[in-house]
Amino acid sequence: MTQMLPSAFLAAVKDLLGPKGWSEAPETLLAASTPWRGTYQGNTPLIVRPASTTEAAALVKLCGQYGVAMTPQGGNTGLIDGGTPHGEVCVSMTRMNALRETDTFNNSLTIEAGATLVAAQQAAEAAGRLFPLSLGSEGTATIGGLISTNAGGVAVLRYGMMRDLILGLEVVLPSGEVWDGLSGLRKNNTGYDLKHLFAGAEGTLGLITAATLKLFPQVSSATAWVICASADDVVKLLSLVRGRVGDSVTSFEIIPANAVDMVVADIPTARDPMPSNAPWRVLMEVSQTDGAYARTLLESALAAAMEEGLVQDAAIATSEAQAKAFWHIRETIPLSKRAYGAALNQDISVPVSRIPVFIEACNAAVRTVLPTADFVIFGHVGDGNLHYSVVEAQGAAAPQLKDHEGAITRVIYDTVMAHGGSISAEHGVGRLKRDELARLRPPAATQAMRAIKRALDPQGIMNPGRVVSV
Amino acid sequence: MTQMLPSAFLAAVKDLLGPKGWSEAPETLLAASTPWRGTYQGNTPLIVRPASTTEAAALVKLCGQYGVAMTPQGGNTGLIDGGTPHGEVCVSMTRMNALRETDTFNNSLTIEAGATLVAAQQAAEAAGRLFPLSLGSEGTATIGGLISTNAGGVAVLRYGMMRDLILGLEVVLPSGEVWDGLSGLRKNNTGYDLKHLFAGAEGTLGLITAATLKLFPQVSSATAWVICASADDVVKLLSLVRGRVGDSVTSFEIIPANAVDMVVADIPTARDPMPSNAPWRVLMEVSQTDGAYARTLLESALAAAMEEGLVQDAAIATSEAQAKAFWHIRETIPLSKRAYGAALNQDISVPVSRIPVFIEACNAAVRTVLPTADFVIFGHVGDGNLHYSVVEAQGAAAPQLKDHEGAITRVIYDTVMAHGGSISAEHGVGRLKRDELARLRPPAATQAMRAIKRALDPQGIMNPGRVVSV
Incomplete structure (x- = not known):
């Protein structure tokens, strides 16, 4: 339900932010209330766009004064109904997008919350460095949103998640005070680590206005497309490769054969690099400062894996264009899956070692509910993170997926928990998974989270x- | 002041833990109340040693029931008066030292809080993996203490601090409830990240009983001893090396010439690998799965650095024994520094880029207080973390250091803050730096920490x- 905003609050906000800093235009409000995937619909009485930390702090103070609730929003690319307002004032951070500082010798840069991930990547590159976070929505997703949801992506195996890539934060606290925790320090043991509390808090503890990010040396990658006969072989392959080349394995993605078929059928520019009847593909990247050495490492690891029978066939990209073509398949799976028809999508994780048994157990459990179910299972196997989708079997008589949504979701969650897993690996909680997690999380954890929320x-x-x- | 323990509490604790689980023997209480460096003295009425999570939880519940305060203790190797009781019941975790599980394919192991760091390193090695945290007290320091203080050490540059190396925790909350947050998951976005809150909290928010640790591929290292003419060259050298060999630089330690002289004079087994009049040495390690390639990388990076005039001379260790001899010098600095005489020791950090100007500014500031001051400045320059010690100039007429302790500490702290630094890089807060940090930390941060402490x-x-x- 949309909040009724006190008119004195409205007047004060408009006065504070000026004409560029707010909007009540219905089409603007609608756009801010509609996530890109469009699976839920929010609403908001007002969108505000602070242009500076000072403005953001004054805004939050006004909200506190008038008891007005707010929803911080970045690129609105989230998937769990965390950044879409449902009656709250929508605080869009996109005007705060300045690159504040680059410190090459410290391998850090400070950038405002509304800057896109691509902008941060480009700023790093301009300094001869790498900012390694990489994901599909990087042209739209903002630094503040990525921190607030602790985003993942395709380089987590080597570089960690977004929380691992921040050195400092600037946050407007719910009181309207600014915590200047911007810092280029790699070591700073001076109390509870507040940045790790705001990271992943989805805007519920404060409004992130800027961040100092960690930069890394630039690397060159060698990319392989690998055919595997089983998920068990995929997990063993990961272990063999890491044993031989260390953590220069920067990406290790699993792709099922049916997803390749789907993409090839749906996306005119995609082609199957290596047709095969085997059920799994692995898209693997090995990175070193010396690209030729990365290729040598990749070749020798794959040769060893073939000798051990873990790999049926493999192709190493011979050009950047070919590597991009491999990645194009991986990246268009979510898009073409939607074209394929209705799907129930889950973002889950289990310990890497349990991936093979989990897939088998979960597919069987889902088929007890819907015997005609089919599956598209892909994702960051190196992190134990699978995007697990249930789809209608092709040619199924009548679409039944939606009818069984609740029961299917339940058996998936139960199977995930039984394997020591998580029902939200990288997407977060939001409103979408809040109640389910209150049920599945250890009660002591939920109680601690509530106590923290109430305290801050x-x-x-x-x-x-x-x-x-x- | 020592708490008077209610006799009903005492009886219940003794009954709960059994004869092996507690002691009131004066010599045991004294040992638990005396830190290894002996710069402060605590006291305790009772030492308890739970043998299981169940016992630990029941113990905490009893403490809550009777309002009895407790101090968790691991190896008692801390440096900031965090784990030494000052009247509280001392909860020694050393009986809980089991290795609970190793999961090779998941690159993780679960171990109890009282196990030593060496035990964790050895368990990783037995699984063909690496647990990379490494520091001087690793034979005594425990996993629980290392997490509670977010320990650092000599491999942070590549692998991060202790908080970066944990996947999950088991914690007895102040209520006596157990939060089972043990998890082998690399991705788990299901709410506020509680493990990052307990890590670095120095036992003030709960009692850590076990942890799941991240393991890494094993690597081989090439080690160099490098002579540099200035701190500026040292920082430029780091940048050059990382640019060429990426983050296979696993350690990058700065050592001043006077520390080498001190160690060589004091430690019979130590010798200067490369005598020189230049003021700085760098001890550098490059690691790869292929040790020969690590050496190739190190050689080529050093050659390039010499060409650019950043390095005056360098020796690459030709055997493990030689590498150990290099490290022996680095590791015995704290020990021989004490033999050298009185010293004021600070554990500070600044952005890596500011190290040269910081050292110059800080030395000058200290000399405004004590013109005869000399300095021993060494540590993890790759992390911006210096162990900054003020010592009496050799042959100084009368020792004056202690008389000026307060004023010297103040100018050091002010200089650190003026350079965007931290007055506790890796040692923590404890009682020792609590009040100073309440003064120096942004007030909003201290308020948030207090709110969290009160809430939990x-x-x-x-x-x-x-x-x-x-």
């Missing part, structure tokens, strides 16, 4: 109802 | 008075 946001004005209900 | 430990029974006063 006693009025409950920061993105209420996301992560935990209080 | 409303009775104030978990290691009170460390990190923040409430």
